[in-house]
Amino acid sequence: MQRRYRTITDLKINESARAISFDDSELACKLTSMGLLPGTRIEMIRKSPFGSAYYVKADGVRLALREEEAASILLEV
Amino acid sequence: MTDMSPTLKIALIGNPNSGKSTVFNQMTGLRQRTGNFPGVTVEVKEGLLKFPSGHEATLYDFPGTYSLYPTSSDEKVVASVLTNPADPYFPDALVYVADVTKLEKHLLLFTQLLDLNIPLLFALNMSDSATDLGIKVNASKLSESFGVPVVSISGRTGHNTMRLILDLEKMVNRPPVSGNRTPFYPLTESEKQVSEAIRQNLGIENPYRALLLAHHGPWLHFLKPTEKETVLAIVSTKNFQSLRAQVDETLERYDRFIPISQAAVVSPPAFPNTPTDRIDAVLTHRLGGPLIFFGVMMLIFQAIFDWSVYPMDWIENGFALVSEFLTVQMPEAWYTELLTDGILAGLGGILVFVPQIAILFLLITILEEVGYMARVVFMFDKTMRRFGMNGRSMVSLISGSACAVPAIMSSRTIGNWQERLITVMVTPFISCSARIPVYLVLIGLAVPAIKLGGVLNLQSLVFGAMYVLGVLAAFASGWAMKRWLHRREHSFLAIELPVYRIPHWRNVVLNVWEKVKAFIVGAGKIILIVSIALWGLSRFGPGNAMDQADQTAQTEAQQLSLDTVETEGLVQQRRLEASWAGQAGKFMEPAIRPLGYDWKIGIALLTSFAAREVFTGTLAVLYNMGGSEADINDRSENAAKATLRERMKSEKFGDTGKPVYTLATALSLLVFYALSMQCFSTLAVVRRETGSWKWAALQFTFMSVAAYLGAWAVYVLFS
Ligand SMILES: Nc1nc2c(ncn2[C@@H]2O[C@H](COP(=O)(O)OP(=O)(O)OP(=O)(O)O)[C@@H](O)[C@H]2O)c(=O)[nH]1
Numbered sequence: 001m002q003r004r005y006r007t008i009t010d011l012k013i014n015e016s017a018r019a020i021s022f023d024d025s026e027l028a029c030k031l032t033s034m035g036l037l038p039g040t041r042i043e044m045i046r047k048s049p050f051g052s053a054y055y056v057k058a059d060g061v062r063l064a065l066r067e068e069e070a071a072s073i074l075l076e077v
Numbered sequence: 078m079t080d081m082s083p084t085l086k087i088a089l090i091g092n093p094n095s096g097k098s099t100v101f102n103q104m105t106g107l108r109q110r111t112g113n114f115p116g117v118t119v120e121v122k123e124g125l126l127k128f129p130s131g132h133e134a135t136l137y138d139f140p141g142t143y144s145l146y147p148t149s150s151d152e153k154v155v156a157s158v159l160t161n162p163a164d165p166y167f168p169d170a171l172v173y174v175a176d177v178t179k180l181e182k183h184l185l186l187f188t189q190l191l192d193l194n195i196p197l198l199f200a201l202n203m204s205d206s207a208t209d210l211g212i213k214v215n216a217s218k219l220s221e222s223f224g225v226p227v228v229s230i231s232g233r234t235g236h237n238t239m240r241l242i243l244d245l246e247k248m249v250n251r252p253p254v255s256g257n258r259t260p261f262y263p264l265t266e267s268e269k270q271v272s273e274a275i276r277q278n279l280g281i282e283n284p285y286r287a288l289l290l291a292h293h294g295p296w297l298h299f300l301k302p303t304e305k306e307t308v309l310a311i312v313s314t315k316n317f318q319s320l321r322a323q324v325d326e327t328l329e330r331y332d333r334f335i336p337i338s339q340a341a342v343v344s345p346p347a348f349p350n351t352p353t354d355r356i357d358a359v360l361t362h363r364l365g366g367p368l369i370f371f372g373v374m375m376l377i378f379q380a381i382f383d384w385s386v387y388p389m390d391w392i393e394n395g396f397a398l399v400s401e402f403l404t405v406q407m408p409e410a411w412y413t414e415l416l417t418d419g420i421l422a423g424l425g426g427i428l429v430f431v432p433q434i435a436i437l438f439l440l441i442t443i444l445e446e447v448g449y450m451a452r453v454v455f456m457f458d459k460t461m462r463r464f465g466m467n468g469r470s471m472v473s474l475i476s477g478s479a480c481a482v483p484a485i486m487s488s489r490t491i492g493n494w495q496e497r498l499i500t501v502m503v504t505p506f507i508s509c510s511a512r513i514p515v516y517l518v519l520i521g522l523a524v525p526a527i528k529l530g531g532v533l534n535l536q537s538l539v540f541g542a543m544y545v546l547g548v549l550a551a552f553a554s555g556w557a558m559k560r561w562l563h564r565r566e567h568s569f570l571a572i573e574l575p576v577y578r579i580p581h582w583r584n585v586v587l588n589v590w591e592k593v594k595a596f597i598v599g600a601g602k603i604i605l606i607v608s609i610a611l612w613g614l615s616r617f618g619p620g621n622a623m624d625q626a627d628q629t630a631q632t633e634a635q636q637l638s639l640d641t642v643e644t645e646g647l648v649q650q651r652r653l654e655a656s657w658a659g660q661a662g663k664f665m666e667p668a669i670r671p672l673g674y675d676w677k678i679g680i681a682l683l684t685s686f687a688a689r690e691v692f693t694g695t696l697a698v699l700y701n702m703g704g705s706e707a708d709i710n711d712r713s714e715n716a717a718k719a720t721l722r723e724r725m726k727s728e729k730f731g732d733t734g735k736p737v738y739t740l741a742t743a744l745s746l747l748v749f750y751a752l753s754m755q756c757f758s759t760l761a762v763v764r765r766e767t768g769s770w771k772w773a774a775l776q777f778t779f780m781s782v783a784a785y786l787g788a789w790a791v792y793v794l795f796s
Contacts, residue, residue, distance in 0.1 A: 035182035064455035
């Protein structure tokens with residue numbers, strides 16, 4: 001199935017992309033208040049040992065995100 | 078402190094990791110204590126702030142939050158207090174603490190506070206790091222743009238603390254500006270309508286506060302039912318989309334303050350590969366990370382055992398000496414016994430755990446201060462979620478190996494109610510320091526000290542197995558509770574991984590002290606009360622049973638021509654057997670017989686409700702040891718223990734004549750102690766943290782059932 005957007009879960013290690021929008025408003029509220037905004041450059045650092053969580057850098061701030069959280073952040077293609 | 082607290086109230090507010098607590102410690106020194114926000118189990122630290130002028134204020138350290146749109150109970154407190162001027166914690170002035178090296182991320186909450194129109198001082202913390210990183214901030218420019226005083230400080234070096242305090246006093250002494258200032262964030266058309274309606278109906282002056290009520294109406298506790306109805310009605314008739322509006326407001330604020338911060342801050346280009354990145358490449362490595370974590374845990378437990386031996390011995394011996402001294406000096410009467418066997422024994426039983434608890438929390442606090450705990454949360458989030466918990470639960474479970482009481486209190490950072498509840502419910506399965514003496518005696522009794530393959534000591538292996546059993550039980554019940562509760566509620570991980578820092582000694586010392594205090598006050602009080610009650614139950618008996626026991630013992634002693642010490646021991650033994658506790662033991666024998674226990678073990682099971690280690694002391698009396706309890710509970714091998722084991726080995730069931738202490742019984746007892754909820758203090762804390770006896774009762778029931786079934790299975794298997 002072809003998706004129109006990529007999300008953080010699609011990023012490879014060390015790859016980065018800009019966030020465009022969120023597809024879950026509750027998560028959007030939490031993430032924007034932590035400084036992850038549309039336009040923020042997000043770099044994938046690594047995946048968690050048991051999978052399902054991501055270590056990313058958002059404009060230099062290190063964040064740990066869960067699969068669902070990461071998947072709610074849509075990136076520019 | 079409360080009664081005499083100065084009336085001027087000042088609150089420290091800031092994002093998590095902004096260094097608020099460090100600044101708080103810097104401003105108040107040791108003049109602080111921890112309390113609870115009424116109604117919710119969120120901690121607030123409260124300290125005395127002395128101005129050089131001689132005036133005083135109460136300083137509160139609020140939980141860290143990213144915005145006034147909260148997601149955890151910790152964060153909700155901030156929004157709830159600041160929207161309610163009638164709240165006892167509502168501050169007269171705010172100090173906003175920001176990490177100046179990440180100023181942009183810390184301005185969101187700051188500008189929200191600006192719009193609440195409470196006198197606000199802006200403290201740019203971590204100025205030392207900023208200097209190191211070459212970041213330059215123009216404080217007067219910021220002050221001009223935001224219209225509030227700005228001070229550049231360092232909680233770590235203490236730079237400008239005095240200046241902060243002076244400026245704060247100047248600010249609170251200034252007459253309040255009348256009328257509303259221009260808000261930083263202008264409300265949108267729909268926000269204005271909602272805010273206006275709420276202001277009129279509830280008589281609120283500040284438009285932003287009225288808007289916050291619209292957002293938080295459903296959960297704010299201070300609203301009267303009619304007020305809540307009004308707010309909800311306004312929100313629904315105006316079709317106000319709360320979540321949408323929150324996001325839009327946040328983005329709009331960023332758009333407004335980013336130019337301001339860019340104009341005031343000059344920072345050199347960031348290094349792509351900082352020390353934190355290099356450390357994380359190892360510590361959060363997919364394979365290496367978990368391995369290192371387990372290595373660190375092993376080291377911590379090793380340290381607890383190695384370091385705590387001496388202080389524990391001192392405390393035990395000290396109490397034994399005092400108790401002996403009092404027994405000799407005071408008249409032989411019930412109140413002397415109450416003092417030595419009830420109160421002193423209880424106090425000793427509390428204090429003896431302090432070294433282990435202090436050492437464990439020292440190491441955990443260091444890991445937390447360094448920034449490692451956030452990585453543990455990240456690495457194990459997935460694993461914990463399988464079992465109904467959350468990465469943050471790791472901190473509680475690890476702390477549980479010292480004492481469940483502070484461990485359960487540390488679950489407050491978990492935002493999701495179900496995950497927090499499960500963490501609270503399963504933490505007591507983790508083997509705490511009170512179980513260690515019981516394990517040691519029983520293992521010494523039942524497990525031969527042989528080396529497997531020349532290296533592994535079988536006794537240590539069984540000891541380790543008890544810990545593993547506790548962990549497995551915790552995870553299994555977490556899994557089961559998750560299936561059973563099955564609530565859908567948003568759960569967040571989203572956590573910031575802070576840069577690694579060298580821990581600040583003052584933070585570490587204060588935090589350890591706080592945890593130890595939580596144990597002494599939270600657990601200690603109850604241990605003491607139960608210990609006194611149990612003393613009464615074993616000192617007194619029904620009717621003249623105790624006198625009869627005295628006489629029987631004396632006659633027996635004469636027949637056997639025992640010396641005075643032996644006679645005294647026999648008297649104690651017969652008295653305990655005849656006491657209320659003894660009666661209860663006999664009464665419950667049928668119930669515990671399937672586990673391989675006789676009524677004497679039954680008595681010990683009952684008395685160990687005060688604290689688990691009382692088990693061994695009770696057995697010592699029952700088997701007529703006459704020796705001091707301290708020797709039995711001492712962790713090293715000694716004559717008293719050897720004698721206790723001898724006596725236990727020769728014990729026979731009254732009816733069948735079979736030996737009581739077989740391998741099967743000992744293993745069954747071990748399993749029982751590993752799983753059972755024998756700690757009133759923990760139950761009391763669970764009740765407080767969950768807000769009802771329901772969960773404490775449920776926990777007691779399921780842990781007891783698990784212990785009973787586990788012990789029974791082991792007994793059947795090995796006999
Ligand atoms: N270099 C430097 N480090 C600081 C300073 N202030 C605090 N820290 C460190 O920053 C970390 C976080 O500090 P805390 O005081 O625990 O932060 P907090 O804002 O209370 O955090 P929460 O408890 O999560 O709300 C600790 O490791 C502190 O030692 C400072 O001025 N300079």
